[in-house]
Amino acid sequence: MAESGIGHAEWQASVGGLWQRSAPATMPRAVRVREVVQENYRTRTYVLDCELEARPGQYIMLWLPRLDEKPISLVSGSPLTITVADVGPFTHALSQLGPGDRLHYRGPYGKPFEATGQRLLLVGGGYGVGPMHFLAREALSLGLACEVVIGARNGDDVLFVERFQALGVAPVVTTDDGSQGMRGMATDGARRILDGPGADALYACGPEKMMRALGELAEARGLPCSLSVERYMKCGGLSLCGACEVNGVLVCAEGPVLDWQLLKSLPDFGRLHRGRTAARQPW
């Protein structure tokens, strides 16, 4: 925008800020990719040339013109950073972008995680580790302690171990097949931490069945628990169309971070979700 050279400053001054309102942050805006980091065989972290005020658990609507616009969780707001696995046509197109390339976003949207207690247990399943890293950085900056579980199907899918280690956190890694870390599910890793150093609250982001199991574990141990729910979105953050709803809760604006005390009463959580036609289907 600064390089357009059409005298924005003068115009802004003359219309007394009206221009500010007619170019709202609600419209997709272009940013350049600053840096791309290969995290594993199919996952990359994109650092964008943009500073955004954002909190852990929030997301942006990422627009790839002529393709689609989808919700992507933030790893950081400053600079705007996302970690995305190449799992379909949209994320594949994203994976073709390099430094200097341009993409569009709007946001951030959504209710963030709120750290509570002194020692937090953060569980990231698959590419859910991204928002957990964001939360870990915020919690540590508040002087809180963090225990982290990184869960994945196998060693190739494990993400962010070094990134957490760089924060001074030694993550417990779990893989379904035992190819890295302990053999088991993320809930097994969480149990190991709760039985060991313990925690005051549980936070998680990842596959929904995993999160449901973690919610039940937190409840059994009497811990508060917040989970980041992922749902197909159309209007994305505007809480208008209803596509993201889970038993009456609008995930795009009333989530994506939701308390387990609410989620446990929603029969569809962990079981059913809506696709593009809004028909419900099992996970």
Next chain:
Amino acid sequence: MAVDLAVDLCGVRLKNPVLMASGILGVGRDLLLRIARGGAGGVLPKSCCLEPRAGHPNPTVLDYGWGVANAVGLSNPGVEAEIEELRGIREELAPTRTALIASMFEATVEGFGEVAFRLQELEPDLIEVNISCPNTESDLGRMFASEPHSAAAVVREIKRRVSVPIIMKLSPNVTDIAEIARACEAEGADALACCNTVGPGMFIDLETGRPILANQVGGLSGPAFKPITVAKVYEVSRAVQIPVVAVGGVMTGADVIEMVMAGARCVGIGTAAYYRGPEVYGLVVAETAAWLEERGHGSLAEIQGLAHREPILRG
């Protein structure tokens, strides 16, 4: 004095005149129940057609600062899946006394009749018919709502198949809305909804030089367009005897009053659920009641169509 907000719409007693607009929040029974418990006089499930539709890819909805644009593409799971998911919702809604208004659209006259027929399984109080979609059997493929004979054909076919009162949802993007309104009334439409979204509108991204909405164009909505709605409601309610549902830009109780003065029986609220949140329906109901109470009116009937009356000239 106690204000009674109840209004009659085609023989259906609505507890208040504030309805959901179709296409907003109407996904799933829990969301509909939530809106009903929040105070809406009527709820509308997502508009459906015979076959499932994925709709358009994103971006489908934009807040462009002055209003909202949408080209969602009428995504829906198809009438059979909709019926399956909402089966029994009438009983669940009963304690709220909120009316159930089914919403539908199709691409052919026969299709309209068929979907309306099947929707009766949900026992809706009324069926709202969206005719702002293209008539795929017409040479020019114009929307049903833009041609009196097309709109009339849809009404005729649906009235042939169902006995539930039908609300024809008109488009504001026509040269002569009164003509369309009269054509619908003549074939037996029970009510008219004025109106669907304004437009079409387009937004071009300056970085790519391309339209932002995946559908390229979309319908516009929000408070900026309320004056268009008021004018259409005024014109249509002058042209027909059947009741008019005012939809388009209603945000507050004051807007409800304005629409009723323009001639509307009740209103639909959609985009305001974005600006004021999903709890907007209860808020607007309370604001409407407060306005009437402050001025000593017992009901909306006392101000209905006030704008049409001759002004009192003071010497």
